Amino acid sequence: MNAPVPGPIGLTGPIVHPAGLIGHPPVRTTCPYCGVGCGVLATPDGQGGAAIAGDPEHPANFGRLCSKGAALGETLGLETRLLHPLARNDNGVLERVGWDTALDRIARTLAATIDRHGPESVAFYLSGQLLTEDYYAANKLAKGFLGTANVDTNSRLCMASSVAGHKRAFGSDTVPGVYEDLDEADLVVLVGSNAAWCHPVLFRRIEAARARRGTRLVVIDPRRTATGDEADLFLPVNAGKDTIIFSGLLVWLAENGALDEAYIARHTSGFDVALATARQLAPSLASAAAQAGVSVEALTAFYRLFAQTPRVVTCYSQGVNQSAQGTDKVGAIINCHLATGRIGRVGSGPFSLTGQPNAMGGREVGGLANQLAAHMDFSPANIDRVRRFWQAPRLAEREGLKAVEMFDAIAGGRIKALWVMGTNPAVSLPKADRVREALRQLDFLVISDNVAANDTIGCNPHLLLPALAWGEKDGTVTNSERCISRQRAFLPPPGEAKADWWAITEVARRLGHEAAFGWEGAADIFREHAALSAFENAGTRDFDLTGLTDLDPPSYDTLPPTQWPRPDRGAEAATRFFAEGRFYTPDGRARFIAPEPPQVHEACSKSHNLLLNTGRIRDQWHTMTRSGLSPRLGAHLPVPFAELNADDAAGLGILDGSLVRVESVHGSVVVEARLCPGQRPGTVFVPIHWSEATSSAGRVGGVIAGTADPYSGQPELKATPVAIERVDLPYRGFILSRDSMETPRSGWWARARIGEVIADLIADERPPHEWLREGMGEAGPNAVHLVDRSAGRYRLADFDAAGRVRLIAFIERSGRRLDWTGPLAWFDTPPCDASRRGCILSGRADNAAAGGVIVCACHSVAQPQIEALMESHPGLTVAGLGTRLKAGTNCGSCIPELRRLLAGQPVAT
Template sequence: MSTIQSSCAYCGVGCGVSVSSTQADWDHTDVSSLTLVGDNQHPANHGHLCAKGERLLDSLVQPNVLRYPVLRSGKPINWDEASSLIADKFAQTIAQHGPNSVALYLSGQLLTEDYYVANKFAKGYLKTANVDTNSRLCMSSAVSAMQRAFGEDVVPGCYDDIEQAEVIVLIGANTAWTHPVLFQRMLAAKRANNTKIVVVDPVATATAKQADMHIAITPGADLALFHGLLGYLAHNNHVDKDYIAAHTEGFDETVVHAKQLSEDINQLAKQVGVSATTLNQFYQLFIQHKHVLTASCQGVNQSVIGTDTTNAIINCHLALGYVGKTGSGFFSLTGQPNAMGGREVGGLATQLACHMGFADGERELLANFWCVDSVADKKGLAAVDMFDAVADGRIKAIWIMGTNPVVSLPNSSKVAKALADCPFVVVSEITPDSDTAKLADVLLPAQGWSEKCGTVTNSERTITRQRGFIAAKGQSKADWWAISQVAQKMGFAGFDFANSASVFREFAALSAKVKQAFPHKVFDLSGLQHLSDSEYDHLAPTQWPIATAEQIGQRGGRQFTRGVFATPTGKAQFIRPALAKTNEASSPHVQVIVNSGRSRDQWHTMTRTGHIASLRASIPEPVIRLHPNMLATFSVSDGDLVTLESDVHTAASPVALARVVTDPDLLPHMVFMSMHWSKQFSLGMGVNQFLDNRVDPVSLQPGFKFQTAVIKPIHLALQGVVFGHHDPAAQGLCWQVAQTLTSGICHHIGFRSAQDGFAFQASAHSLLWSANVNGQRVHVQCNMEKGIAIAIKILSSARVDLALEPMNAFIGQSVDKSFIKKLHQQINAGNSPLICACTGVTDAQIADEMNAQFDQQSFHDGKQHVQFDKALDAMQSSLGCGRQCGSCHSEVTQCAQQHWQQALTYIDAEYSTEEDVA
């Protein structure tokens, strides 16, 4: 068996993976012959993976894969025709409307080599900086804050700080779900070193439930919290005055503002939304401990004050003198596997390659290196502005690579219309099924994760080789290759790259030139510019900066350790935040605050994970999580369907459709809906279609968080599930969600008219009957061909809970009396929710095991000696749930506690009865 080391395709942790094959010839490897585990030699994960990472191989078998270039008409063409068409259209558009009439929209899923060639093509040869990336949607506020404070987009710390910290503060980061491997390291540090974990989040998330302290702030109050902390530190004379004087600027102006905020701790606590006691306890952690590590994610970044909030956090560490020190400082948790690699090569419209800006000297250096007369002379349009420009006709040709903006951007309905009306749209994708791919004039087959070769950079600045292990199928090509073909068709020199290694060498050589010209910059790949193809192929995970080849393989490094920063003066900058409000009430209706984010087991717009049965099982439909106290306010019940729409709703405004799930962990007047859903999977589409496109004024990152909306109930006459054959265009369907099962696909459906529901798929060869199932009237329809079941429809006036996999097993069976009896038994059996995606353990299995453990406990004088922790450990040892990637640990614990408490209540009731009788 042979093994290839590569990197995970998901988040910015950058986990290493080991892929092994039983076949000797990798070029003809069959997926069924492969096994995948975490790479125990990789510094990011030491062999651990999350549930999504463990199922990477499942993501390779896509329902529909793009294998050749195709036109919007559906006509397939070859690569020569496709690249000529793109070159001609881009050249004609620029000739008629100028360079800024074209744009590229990229992705943190691309490799660094793809990103580099795309930026060279656009900013160097097309002369436009209209090149942005979906990293704008998740990381740009942290980037802008680090640029303002440190002078450069540099994360000072490393993952090893997790084990060195005395206190870890997570702000707006549900790390247990979004970065499970790192969170397991945090929990291990808590057990081994007594590290305190503090979570700042309005919601009692899975992460907060495992923390030592949860600061449940008012949404949007994290800026006041940390700016107040700076004032608190100053009031208590707990700032490093020598460090501030020697290594920083702007402290005096900033701290005056902060002191004003923190003068009245009771008033500040009220503004933040916590008690004064809690606020003091939190602030004292920074006084009582030297090694405090703060890490933020989308809860901070995806806000119109995200940059200021991040700077407020950084300000506190600068005041303490703890930047670049062991176990302390600010750390940005990155969303995508190569968000940092994309920023290194200038992937954002607001920067040039190697962390350069648009100053004359920087542009001149880049033009000379790329052998062009000039490069783009000013910042381009960031993501939201870019698609606004597509909508109003300023951008007339756009190339989208590896991302799905029709779903992921705010006001996504406007984005869809803009692309539908755009004169020329190119999309590079692995599947034709995404919402964006369906709007392409030219659809190009990109290589998928398992096929492509290059590098990615993770959150701690570690470069990892992405090694393909499956031969590219059909005509799928690397993105850098596709861009190079178009560039050469347009007559541009400098794009005759032989392979990804040659691209990387050029990029590293550019970084050496930049470092030589601007020695204050931290980013440096000089030591990698002379790698041979073989050395590139065997490159070990290496953390930058890399000044010499001897540093290859280095890890665990920190930056700014000596207090010298990448600013013109060498000093870090304190930034005074604006303390702007984040919401604008504008509706007479009862509003809710919308918080969008990720589900535990899914990724982005689900084009990679939505078809994996084990990852879809936990949340099969779009749901809106709502505090139970708010049900009466909106006249809805748990399980009802509702619309989520803008508080300035008009008849033409888009709405999101989802099912209500009560969640006591939310604040009243707050709802949560995951960002994953799209038209590809659901008739109700997704949450982003009604969110407006307000942005942070500094980072230009959209403010997905803390927008207001109105909930309205929808009455369904009939709803249920159809297995087997399905007509997705059936009349009357107002609710439709496709769900992949291990043995096929089912569809969750709903009708406003009962007549439509009964007419759906009815034929001469169908049986329709009704029955009472656990007090609920259920209608069953079975369609047949030659006596074999080809479709089974279950409908009721209320939601029907079914075990989907056993129900789907009836498809293909002979329909007789025995069939109908077994079908009814299965419908009566109901369903048990999935709790652990790694092991497939359900609520019912946990209940059975906890009850078994409970029965083994002893009683004395009518009182039980509760040993819940022991029982929980025994249950997890038996079932394995919550013990693999750990992302479901809090859900497993909560589920176990509920069943344990039920058993306790039952026993208490028994003893009470006996005492009463006595």
């Protein structure tokens, strides 16, 4: 029996540990998904795989993992991996070359490009998936020795507005609080955050605090998500109007005697201007409510809760950051905490929930184009300081181009050479079709990645370099609460894959910078990174790792999770910043920010009259190159979709399950319609995860406008005007196969791994007998068929020689996707004799509780299992479901859906 695991008060529970194979003890490492930074125990199986469990000693998760983290062991195979360097030959074909050939070519081409066009003709585009040591090496080479600051990262798309908001208010990019504040708060406000799905381990901490101390939860979001369903108070804010809600709150606090005037006077500046601006933006409670799209009663309830609750944490995520006015939104939130002195205290403060595992580490080493390393900017003093420390005479002296600007410069021919590491910009950036065109016209494109194919690799690179993947990498990452954790290797490098820092170092040495890049391992880079943070610091800068500057390799190998600042080796510093009211501005005072009037920057028109919002779903990550490999994650939401309000859909003749085209002036997608009561009228939501590898027309980046925030450069991903129309492809269906298949050549398709089966969900205007064999090949001698051409129906089940189901295909004349859950269950049945094979063509599972949509991915619990248990146990509770089926007992991200099923409602997204 598993014992409770110590952790935050109220957050205990059974944790399943890896069994521990002889000769293969568990390795402590860190999850590669979101910014929570969960500790992982990986037990190698000696065959290239590993058993995965949460690390009960890691302070971020205390043994908990979300559905994606729990499934990491299912993503470790080599079937999609890039294993050798490849170079484009004269015929445009990628062929295998040696590392020396590839590295020599990079060094030679970068030098020639700079000689011909200047340093700013070269750029690097990095990723929050990189380790801190990789990030540091890339920034040092580019900014210090090539002389270009055109070094940016996909983290620009997720938290740059938080960085800019922190710097405007605090004088530094400092996260004030820690996760423990979620345990100790009496009010948690979630703004633009579906934490129940996107940060479920932290959401479980909030849930534990609610159960233990009665913590109230307010959710502010345009969509009523699974998180909104759990809230004590939900405010369905109009797109882009978060600033209005928090400006109105500042006014309300001032008018109701709820300010901490002594704190304002001693520790801040600019309050009078900020309050006057807030009064212009939200002159009355009624005005604020009308602009925000919420009721006066709901807004008043929130303002009273905030004013009357001493311990308040306001967590915000992509709904705030991914905005053309994201920095102002962050500033408006921080204003309310400064005005009440609720910062730097236990259970209080603004808190940015970071999207990627090492977005914070990238910020620490200068991974953004407007930063130097160690949280230093491009001020003359910092330029001089970094130049002397690196002994880098060609150090860049001005900010580089941020992500959107960078790809505009590529399209305009100003950037000639680009090195992309660990990211897929042809999918993730706004105006993604233009990004693809820009990538194809580069004089020199290098891509370092661990996959052999993705949309960006499809843009005809000159070189592909095989990078190490999670499980093979060795280095550090920093999570949302400033905790540095080790990612440790527990698998050997496959093929010729190498660490990204190693490839960068080898290029630097070929360019003549051996002395500056003399590292022999990741520990050497980390020590230098820590030393730069300590250089001429003495407490004057927030980022300080002085206490870690003397780590030798054994100490680095065993480094426990360590929160910064760490000014002394002997003892950790205070975990919270600003408790004493001293900030990193020239006068030591925090600055109130006066935001601009919020607006949607690309206006709706008569033809494009809906606003498109984008975001993540529960069980997938980014462009699915890792999470899409897991058999247990694909069944929850297997096809790209658009959430619509039912009234909007009715006016367009759209039914739940219809195919729809979502089109902006920049591009379009074709996805399935999902009618959701939580979707506001006039809005539509499409997830970000699908690419050309997983769908024919689901890549939403090509639709997004991407107007950039003037302070942060972060593009708007939450408010693009679109038009929607129904797409009538008369034949709908699916192919389920135990073996890999050719990509369908039908009119529309989406591919998912569902259990051990590859599923193609398809639609076409042609009858199936004209095209179906293109995707599945010829049926074997044991196949059974049902063909009714007059009804437009085709069904097939094929079997291997032992009688096991090999392939099932159902195609019919239908306006909606056919239910694949019953046929899917047959893949788990024993071999079928000839008398039973035709039963598969009924579309029903072999037993009533088999098949069905997966609700709990952690424990693979399907909806029919839950419904069968509900029928046999009237009055069943979520706890009862957990006891009997384990559903909801791991990360808890399915609990909102379990509650809806128990209430007789359809599952929510």
